[in-house]
Amino acid sequence: MASTHGAEVLVASNRGPVSYELREDGSLHAKRGGGGLVSGLSAIGPDANALWVCAALSDADREAVRRGGRRLSEDATGGQQVRMIDIDATVFSDAYNGIANSVLWFVHHMLYQTPLEPVLDAEFRRQWASYEAYNRAFAEALAEEAAQGAAVVVQDYHLALAPRMLRELRPDLRIGHFSHTPWAPPDYFRLLPDDIAAELLGGILGADRAGFLTQRWADAFTACCEAVLGADAVSGTRIGVHGLGADADFLRQRAHRPDVDERMTALRTEIGTAPDGKARRTIVRVDRTELSKNIVRGLLAYRQLLDDHPEWRERVVHVAFAYPSRQDLAVYRDYTAEVQRVAQEINSAYGTPGWTPVVLHVKDDFARSLAAYRLADVALVNPIRDGMNLVAKEVPVVSDEGCALVLSREAGAYEELGEDAVTVNPYDITGTAHALHQALTLPAGERAERTKRLTAAATALPPAQWFLDQLHALED
Ligand code: F6P
DSSP, X not given: OOOTTOEEEEEEESSOSEEEEEOTTSOEEEEEOOSHHHHHHHHTOGXXXXXXXXXXXXXXHHHHHHHHTTSOOHHHHTTOOEEEEOOOHHHHHIIIXXXXXXXXXXXXXXXXXXXXXXXXXXXXXXHHHHHHHHHHHHHHHHHHHEEEEEEEEEESGGGSSHHHHHHHHOXXXXXXXXXXXXXXXXXXXXXXXXXXXXXXXXXXXXXXXXXXXXXXXXXXXXXXXXXXXXXXXXXXXXXXXXXXXXXXXXXXXXXXXXXXXXXXXXXXXXHOBOTTSSBOEEEEEEEESOGGGOHHHHHHHHHHHHHHOGGGTXXXXXXXXXXXXXXXXXXHHHHHXXXXXXXXXXXXXXXXXXXXXXEEEOSOOHHHHHHHHHHOSEEEEOOSSBSOOHHHHHHHHHOSSOOEEEEETTBTTHHHXXXXXXXXXXXXXXXXXXXXXXXXXOOHHHHHHHHHHHHHHHTSSOHHHHHHHHHHHHHO
């Protein structure tokens, strides 16, 4: 039940604002993350009595919870109140790797090779029970921590069941749910067994308000509710759209620190100069090595560009950063290996002593990403499907000379940036190669004009405002 000193604003997400590393000497080292929620919560200020509830993701996180108890040390969290839930490691892995990332992520991003997948058998049902337990642990922690009438914003596909569970425990709360992914269309969503599909939708409908990154995903959610639950299923829940934007102030300031300048120098050396002495053009991509990001087809399109337009050989470099993600899953490890294999293949087939056509880096380095953003002539953002894609919004803001954006029509960002981007069907390699050529040859004046408009659209809803809008909407 609510304590009189409970929190007034609560955020619930799988990944919290801090993660721990356990060192050999037994000490714990905290690492703080960034992102929209971190800026959002800092925007409401220290007097708002806010609490972030997240899961322990690793053994080191679990150790931090055991040592620190109910609240993480505020030194580690930068002053943010954080309750990390120590969920049994097997239950967590079933819920996170098994259901959230291998089923729900695949459904919403339409990633299955359907002749053989998904296999929704007894093992799936066993993991589903863990997903329910994981959601219940969040609902119980939130119910325990929230003050009477508090606002709770529950994040993403990991926590689709939590809103309804929380509503049952605490009918007094104002509950929002926000999806950071796309939402699958009904025909694809109904790959899921009917009872599971209904439980997921009903879970989110336990909230007063369900938020999405674009109208397209909001409409898909409504269509799924109608198809699975019936015509009026959504009537008790308000649907909202909040297109998270880039944090221009932070990015511009961060992108001009000395560590970024150093990496620009190093990258320029790797890129080299064309035989005529001019700087080589750059096609930049920065992603997690994520199946939905379509990195391999991006490489194939670049190879096609070199075939279709040999005049670009020696004059352009594809700078591709593909940072490790979800490496517990074999399919992600295989995908990472495939990205490396195709990049190497292109370099062996087309490279010359003075020119490496693909500069691939797989070690996460935020300063180097910003350096690449600054150098970009073209940004390649070609996901199969993506909730928003903030890289598409960040590169135009940071690039020194303005950049052309090659953008998939399946990215959420397409809704706001499509008009000023060169847009592609992410499966069409010939079309993407053509778009890369178009982007590389965009006249300077037009590139500058488009960058200006892209930047305005990309920064229309900065993270702090994105978060505040959701809170205010919950009050209405
Ligand atoms: O909604 C997608 C998301 O949860 C993002 O918030 C985040 O960028 C990404 O997936 C990372 O996923 P994970 O926490 O599994 O590394």
